[in-house]
Amino acid sequence: MSIGVFDSGVGGLTVFKSISEKFQQVDMYYIGDTARVPYGNKSMDTVIKYSKELANFLISNFHVDLIVVACNTASSYAIDYLKNNLTIPVIGVVEPGATSAISITKNNKIGVIGTQATIKSNSYANILRALSKNGLNVYQKACPLLVPLVEEGKIDHKVTEIIVKEYLDEIVDEGVDTLILGCTHYPVLKPLIKKIYPQLNLVDSSEAIINYIEKIGINKFEKGIRNIYVTDESSSFEILKNMLIGDIPTFKIDLDSITKD
Amino acid sequence: MSIGVFDSGVGGLTVFKSISEKFQQVDMYYIGDTARVPYGNKSMDTVIKYSKELANFLISNFHVDLIVVACNTASSYAIDYLKNNLTIPVIGVVEPGATSAISITKNNKIGVIGTQATIKSNSYANILRALSKNGLNVYQKACPLLVPLVEEGKIDHKVTEIIVKEYLDEIVDEGVDTLILGCTHYPVLKPLIKKIYPQLNLVDSSEAIINYIEKIGINKFEKGIRNIYVTDESSSFEILKNMLIGDIPTFKIDLDSITKD
Numbered sequence: 062m063s064i065g066v067f068d069s070g071v072g073g074l075t076v077f078k079s080i081s082e083k084f085q086q087v088d089m090y091y092i093g094d095t096a097r098v099p100y101g102n103k104s105m106d107t108v109i110k111y112s113k114e115l116a117n118f119l120i121s122n123f124h125v126d127l128i129v130v131a132c133n134t135a136s137s138y139a140i141d142y143l144k145n146n147l148t149i150p151v152i153g154v155v156e157p158g159a160t161s162a163i164s165i166t167k168n169n170k171i172g173v174i175g176t177q178a179t180i181k182s183n184s185y186a187n188i189l190r191a192l193s194k195n196g197l198n199v200y201q202k203a204c205p206l207l208v209p210l211v212e213e214g215k216i217d218h219k220v221t222e223i224i225v226k227e228y229l230d231e232i233v234d235e236g237v238d239t240l241i242l243g244c245t246h247y248p249v250l251k252p253l254i255k256k257i258y259p260q261l262n263l264v265d266s267s268e269a270i271i272n273y274i275e276k277i278g279i280n281k282f283e284k285g286i287r288n289i290y291v292t293d294e295s296s297s298f299e300i301l302k303n304m305l306i307g308d309i310p311t312f313k314i315d316l317d318s319i320t321k322d
Numbered sequence: 323m324s325i326g327v328f329d330s331g332v333g334g335l336t337v338f339k340s341i342s343e344k345f346q347q348v349d350m351y352y353i354g355d356t357a358r359v360p361y362g363n364k365s366m367d368t369v370i371k372y373s374k375e376l377a378n379f380l381i382s383n384f385h386v387d388l389i390v391v392a393c394n395t396a397s398s399y400a401i402d403y404l405k406n407n408l409t410i411p412v413i414g415v416v417e418p419g420a421t422s423a424i425s426i427t428k429n430n431k432i433g434v435i436g437t438q439a440t441i442k443s444n445s446y447a448n449i450l451r452a453l454s455k456n457g458l459n460v461y462q463k464a465c466p467l468l469v470p471l472v473e474e475g476k477i478d479h480k481v482t483e484i485i486v487k488e489y490l491d492e493i494v495d496e497g498v499d500t501l502i503l504g505c506t507h508y509p510v511l512k513p514l515i516k517k518i519y520p521q522l523n524l525v526d527s528s529e530a531i532i533n534y535i536e537k538i539g540i541n542k543f544e545k546g547i548r549n550i551y552v553t554d555e556s557s558s559f560e561i562l563k564n565m566l567i568g569d570i571p572t573f574k575i576d577l578d579s580i581t582k583d
Binding site: 102110320 | 356357358359363364365367368371438466467469470471473474476480481484485554555556557558577578581
């Protein structure tokens with residue numbers, strides 16, 4: 062059994078790590094598209110094109126049995142395309158996150174934060190409403206400054222606190238009890254968000270996705286491969302990678318090798 | 323006479339605008355690489371590859387007589403490659419900015435701010451030292467959060483003021499009297515920087531570049547073309563474009579059409 066995980070950059074390593082720890086015997090391959098990161102402000106057509114290229118890289122090089130789209134923007138824009146056009150199973154982060162939020166909320170008021178693209182796509186709002194048996198109120202907010210703040214290490218900084226309040230006060234005032242962290246960069250801000258809004262239940266898709274993979278069934282092997290690829294050398298990728306998952310080596314691939322049809 | 327201007331995204335429109343206003347009779351073509359923006363955290367090899375593709379697009383489609391690299395990161399990493407490999411003149415923003423700063427400073431202490439890539443390249447420091455007859459002290463500081471703050475419209479916001487001080491206090495304390503704004507996004511922060519540090523002379527490359535183009539010589543025509551291209555549809559490009567240069571239409575090109583050798 063082998064799993065391919067892709068993301069626009071480094072954030073998806075949180076998902077890679079959760080799966081690695083839970084399913085140690087599975088071979089795992091990660092690709093971060095550091096040559097074209099970020100995806101959060103790009104168009105649907107472009108995000109679908111890039112996602113297709115990354116999935117094809119993982120399938121043709123490593124014959125993976127499952128693709129995990131560890132990027133909320135790519136999950137929001139490209140998951141239907143990938144499910145319809147690939148012959149292997151594909152899991153995104155949106156459906157697991159939405160399912161988890163529905164099981165947690167007590168008052169059926171759920172908040173969703175993410176990139177411009179994720180929020181514009183209405184991916185979470187659509188799937189929350191489709192999955193919920195009861196009526197749900199969904200409050201969405203794009204938070205484009207949180208990714209650069211996290212990437213610059215402003216995790217517990219007064220500036221990040223001001224920006225978080227500016228983004229979240231309006232949806233917290235609506236009475237949401239559960240907040241979906243709809244971007245893989247956001248879980249490192251959990252302590253700060255919990256400090257400002259202790260009443261909120263925070264949903265992290267990298268944890269929620271484990272249940273989905275368990276359903277597929279995993280064969281037992283001794284010990285799995287862990288390989289990480291990027292489309293551009295990036296010191297910020299290396300720094301965050303070491304912080305998130307430790308000293309696994311990174312291999313750079315030629316972007317042109319994956320963009321040819 | 324026609325000029326091709328390229329940038330990673332929207333910021334180079336400040337350069338496009340300055341040239342358009344000064345040389346109204348020249349035909350001008352702009353391409354912003356919105357499908358792969360930003361360049362500021364990418365590697366030298368990748369920035370050279372992308373710059374080559376954008377220059378080739380302008381040359382093969384519009385037969386431009388001059389290429390202006392309106393992106394500090396691309397000017398820092400790719401200008402030597404482009405000068406050595408193109409048959410037409412190429413102007414970046416680094417040399418004009420450095421020349422202007424040398425003519426302005428009174429105490430030979432010059433500060434430079436830019437993206438991670440621009441500062442890491444030492445492009446400004448190297449050219450300042452090469453051009454200066456007197457000894458110069460150069461103080462550099464990467465300011466990666468300023469681009470996202472500008473793109474989110476936080477132009478005169480307390481958060482931007484805190485971040486500007488965090489970045490600039492240490493180089494202002496060294497006694498610099500002249501600060502090069504080494505990124506095309508920064509000129510919109512001039513009023514804020516002037517408010518915090520009224521003693522500083524601010525150097526804007528989009529103005530400094532005009533002198534360089536005048537040296538090349540311009541033929542007179544009635545009225546020039548103004549065409550703008552992007553590699554991805556982007557609402558933030560459109561918003562900032564309308565703010566910077568008004569209602570010139572944008573055309574999207576297929577990224578694959580420029581990445582084939």
